[in-house]
Amino acid sequence: MDRAPAAQPGRRGSPAGVPGRAAAFRVLGPLTLTSVGDTLVLPPSKVTSLLATLLLHPDEVVSVGMLQQAIWGDERPASAKAALQTCALRLRQMFGRHGITGNVIKTVPGGYRITATAQSVDLMHFRDLIRQTRDERDPEAELAMLEEALALWSGPMLANVPSEALHRDVVPRISEERVRVIERVCDLKIGLGRDRSALVDLWTATRAYPANERFSEQLIRVLYRTGRRADALAEFRRIREHLGEGLGVDPGPALRGLELMILRGDSPGPLALPGPATVDGASTPGGPVIATAGPSTVAATAATAAPAAPVVPAVRAVPAAPGVPSAPAAAPAAAPVAPVVPAASVAPDGRSAVVALAEPGPELTRGAAVSGFAGRVALCRAVVERLRAGTPIVVLSGPPGIGKTALAQQVAHLVAEDFPGGLRSLPMRSATGAALPARDAERQVLAAGDRAAGRRLLLLDDVADAAVALRLPALLDPGDVLLLTSRQSLSGLVARSGGWLHRLEPLDPVDSLQVFTALLGAERVDGEPEAAAELAELCQHLPLALRIVATRMLLRSRMSLAEAVEWLRADRIGGLSLAGDPGMSLGFRLDDALERAGAELAGAFVRLATATTGTITVDRAADLLGLEPGPARNLLDELVDHCLLEESAAHYWIRELPRLHAREAAGRYAPPEEPPSRPHRVKGTLR
Numbered sequence: 001m002d003r004a005p006a007a008q009p010g011r012r013g014s015p016a017g018v019p020g021r022a023a024a025f026r027v028l029g030p031l032t033l034t035s036v037g038d039t040l041v042l043p044p045s046k047v048t049s050l051l052a053t054l055l056l057h058p059d060e061v062v063s064v065g066m067l068q069q070a071i072w073g074d075e076r077p078a079s080a081k082a083a084l085q086t087c088a089l090r091l092r093q094m095f096g097r098h099g100i101t102g103n104v105i106k107t108v109p110g111g112y113r114i115t116a117t118a119q120s121v122d123l124m125h126f127r128d129l130i131r132q133t134r135d136e137r138d139p140e141a142e143l144a145m146l147e148e149a150l151a152l153w154s155g156p157m158l159a160n161v162p163s164e165a166l167h168r169d170v171v172p173r174i175s176e177e178r179v180r181v182i183e184r185v186c187d188l189k190i191g192l193g194r195d196r197s198a199l200v201d202l203w204t205a206t207r208a209y210p211a212n213e214r215f216s217e218q219l220i221r222v223l224y225r226t227g228r229r230a231d232a233l234a235e236f237r238r239i240r241e242h243l244g245e246g247l248g249v250d251p252g253p254a255l256r257g258l259e260l261m262i263l264r265g266d267s268p269g270p271l272a273l274p275g276p277a278t279v280d281g282a283s284t285p286g287g288p289v290i291a292t293a294g295p296s297t298v299a300a301t302a303a304t305a306a307p308a309a310p311v312v313p314a315v316r317a318v319p320a321a322p323g324v325p326s327a328p329a330a331a332p333a334a335a336p337v338a339p340v341v342p343a344a345s346v347a348p349d350g351r352s353a354v355v356a357l358a359e360p361g362p363e364l365t366r367g368a369a370v371s372g373f374a375g376r377v378a379l380c381r382a383v384v385e386r387l388r389a390g391t392p393i394v395v396l397s398g399p400p401g402i403g404k405t406a407l408a409q410q411v412a413h414l415v416a417e418d419f420p421g422g423l424r425s426l427p428m429r430s431a432t433g434a435a436l437p438a439r440d441a442e443r444q445v446l447a448a449g450d451r452a453a454g455r456r457l458l459l460l461d462d463v464a465d466a467a468v469a470l471r472l473p474a475l476l477d478p479g480d481v482l483l484l485t486s487r488q489s490l491s492g493l494v495a496r497s498g499g500w501l502h503r504l505e506p507l508d509p510v511d512s513l514q515v516f517t518a519l520l521g522a523e524r525v526d527g528e529p530e531a532a533a534e535l536a537e538l539c540q541h542l543p544l545a546l547r548i549v550a551t552r553m554l555l556r557s558r559m560s561l562a563e564a565v566e567w568l569r570a571d572r573i574g575g576l577s578l579a580g581d582p583g584m585s586l587g588f589r590l591d592d593a594l595e596r597a598g599a600e601l602a603g604a605f606v607r608l609a610t611a612t613t614g615t616i617t618v619d620r621a622a623d624l625l626g627l628e629p630g631p632a633r634n635l636l637d638e639l640v641d642h643c644l645l646e647e648s649a650a651h652y653w654i655r656e657l658p659r660l661h662a663r664e665a666a667g668r669y670a671p672p673e674e675p676p677s678r679p680h681r682v683k684g685t686l687r
Helices: 046-055 064-072 080-097 122-135 139-150 164-169 171-191 195-208 213-225 229-247 253-264 377-388 404-414 438-447 466-471 491-497 509-520 522-527 529-538 543-554 561-570 586-597 599-611 618-625 629-641 656-664
Strands: 002-004 024-026 032-035 038-041 105-108 111-114 277-280 289-292 393-397 423-427 457-463 481-486 500-503
Touching (some): 024 122, 046 064, 046 111, 164 171, 195 229, 213 253, 457 466, 543 586
Parallel strands (some): 393 481, 393 500
Antiparallel strands (some): 032 038
């Protein structure tokens, strides 16, 4: 069973306040259990299904029939009653092994019950926060509580629980509560005039819930009111086509009226705060559902139901490097470290549909380890030491999906106490995916943190324009530190302003298996160690690929790891993708990397990838691209700078997954037709 650093007593979500030695349980993501000194990500099993069912009905009597249905479905064994008692015994024994006495599983007439409070179960905490908004008249305070509630969701709900009944009957209902909260948050942001922040949420929500007319209406209104009429009409066409082709229905009257208003060029109306929220069903089984009350000039119609949003799965945090203070795992975690974005990203180094220009990111959670971080012990220690020593600029570069953002967030948490002025994560890309304009980047840096309180740590995530980055060091106060992630090396920034840079490599095989174990469970990985190792090799030990494959395996609980190896080998690039979330697609990420590099570099890369299989010399590249050796070397160095090519002292090469993708994308990119006119360049330095 997997272990991670434990939550500290007194933090939000800790077991403080529960009689005896209680545990903190998380069901709004993979099912995890945190006791004093230990955090466990439970492996898929019947015992896990039993615990999940009890936690979804906290402090309620859950009947024997309901528990049997959750564990075995319609194929209950003849000895189901005795088998259920055995599962309950094993669950109690597991609690005993970890010293848990406060969350007692009681046998009562007709079933079982688990003792729980809002401090010990994140679902109860989520619903408690929603209830508190009923009487809140300050929209700022209500928004803060709702965002705190949303931050409790850490990944696909109960991803490690193999119960078809729970995923069919219970998870969608609870996920719908989350949808209502997102709708209300967007209403409040729009009413408060925070259009840019609302756009971040709405772009993501409309792609995660493509049939939800309410989200589409909110997005179209904000786009139109901010002068983006063409984008608003394009969004209307998207929802109309989706509803027509997928469901055979037309958009509702609210959306049709909105389209007519835009076509006529009517005024969208003044800003107005939405009315106070009401919570329906607060006392009914399943908990509260939030709804907006009262019409508003900026948002008014009821929402349509939609499935739960796909979220990057959370896996366990590993102990910090020796010599580096271990950051306790949050249970549940506080607000995520800023939109894990640039264009469609989530997660570590991820992207999330389309990301609008955002206000300065939220303050990083002090002391909380990054869920899902594994390995890189020595590198983590090195970056922490650089940050604590006051190195003014630290750059983490690498290709898509290598884990740059995850590492940056992890070390930022570890050094939180060293930066009294605050920690901020600032997205560096706009809604179109383009590099953030210099003036907006400068505004974010100037506004981030409390400059008067002391030195700040600013995490600039996914820097896409080296020229913009060059302007930012001048805005720092003494002691401030910039921690940047980028798909470019940004060597010019470090050379001019001082600092340290590191290009990330894939995980080593041991760390790759750690990722699989955290998501799939030790029983499943240890049962097929050779297949697990081969699966990790097919992923080339790329963190994004490992997480995608593990998540897909959770949805296929009957598939063995050996079968997964054959399935992935048949279509490497196609298999490394999660439906409905472009940011969790390796092909999408690699396409984006080529688009950022520009047509000339992309065409050259595809030509090299399709015409070579091993190392690439300057002469070989010059011959393939029709260039002289000097311009060919310049071009190869630029590909290295964009993390599309790897280099050694004597030659270059392309990693296997980008090469496979390039071969599939060959028809979309053309090699350069004429020798480019470039200044002479030696290993990334212009002269």
